[in-house]
Amino acid sequence: MTAWIWAVWAILHKDLTREFRTWERLVAMASFAILTAILFNYALDRTEVDPARIASGLIWMTVLFSGLLGLGRTFHLEEEEDALVGLLLTPIPREALYFGKVAANAVLLGVIGGLLLGVFGLFFGLEVRGNPWALAGVMALGIVGFTAVGTLFSAISAGTTMGESLLPLLVFPLLVPLILFGGRATALVLSGGPAEALGGPVRMLGAFAVLALVTGGLLFRYVVEE
């Protein structure tokens, strides 16, 4: 068990080290997120709609779009010189490889999620009326579920001739629960709604994350095996 955790940690550490040396994905995702927020400002007629009222949905859509941008590149890190084959030849279980990748992606998306909350807060004058920790928890749960699904399918799309253009088609139909309950829960916390109302959406987000992690962990081996 300890060996297993060390393997997950090694993958996570490798991916993050590489990311923080090149800044490839974070810069792309962060600029995409901020630019989207700027475009939303012009897409919405601010005399007609109050952006603060629909911000939670916009935040989640932006997390998904910028997330796909980054998740699609998960396995491109290993594309050069068949590094993935090398990784598969190491004596670590496939699930550990998957969970390490998911963890690294979740860290990156967590950074983007935090950035997005700040940017939307700044641009559209959002304020968190509810508990900020609840907001962080909701974002974290949603992001874990999303990266668990996204990492599995990015391994699939990386193995096809269509590449990243296939990823949204594979992932979006499955993300309805995430966008619905993530959006509802975020809106509740932002508006300072009753804490009891948060229970349902949070449980659904949790169920989604657990289901996605378990199926991803079980099925990942069939995606990478040759």
Added chain:
Amino acid sequence: MSLRMIRWTALTLATAGLVLAVLFHWQVFFRVPTEASMGLVQRIFYIHAPAAWVAFLAFGIVALCSAVYLWLGEARLDRAALAAAEGGFVFTTIVLLTGPLWGKIAWGTWWTWEPRLTLTLLLWFIYLSYFLVRGATENPGRSQRFAAVVGIVGALNIPLIHISVLWFRSLHPQPVVVRADGPSLHPDMLNTLLTAMGSFTLLFLALFLLRYSVERMGDRADALVREQLHPTPGPTPRA
């Protein structure tokens, strides 16, 4: 089962399905009473609901065959999953075409974010991605494994998607057949519905078997070509 047996079974099922199809069309047009609130247009129900039943049945077969395929690695399970997916895709399309036609008159709108309608549309897209994944890989073993993963994850997600879309208030008629206090349908309506369901199920099974036998012949042809290009000592692989 030999190919000949499969094809004969498929033909028998198709004939039975077509006979039932003629019968239920007769029932729909001449026998069944007109529903009180929605009027004549409600009769599209006898095509819409059975098609939806087959669409979800087919996806269940896809998921089951995919899961066992990953476990045992037998090519015929993958062929069965593909055959079920193609049949299911046809019936999902029928649901999506008949739904708006009915909705326009019964609800006054072509499209509404009604739970079962939304779920069916998402199911259609999951089927679509299943075919795209299969088509977009050059290595056959890999395309089969990828498709199986898509089929399984899609099926596991359907209950969650269903709960999500239910979160919105439902405009759709509530269940009328399977209920604790017995069916609330008029007996003629129930008969027609059951005939239509039987007909669609038989037609789906016939399509499924025919499609399966085509896949099997395709694999056999590939094996023969390989054998001619690179003759190996030993018996010819049999499909």
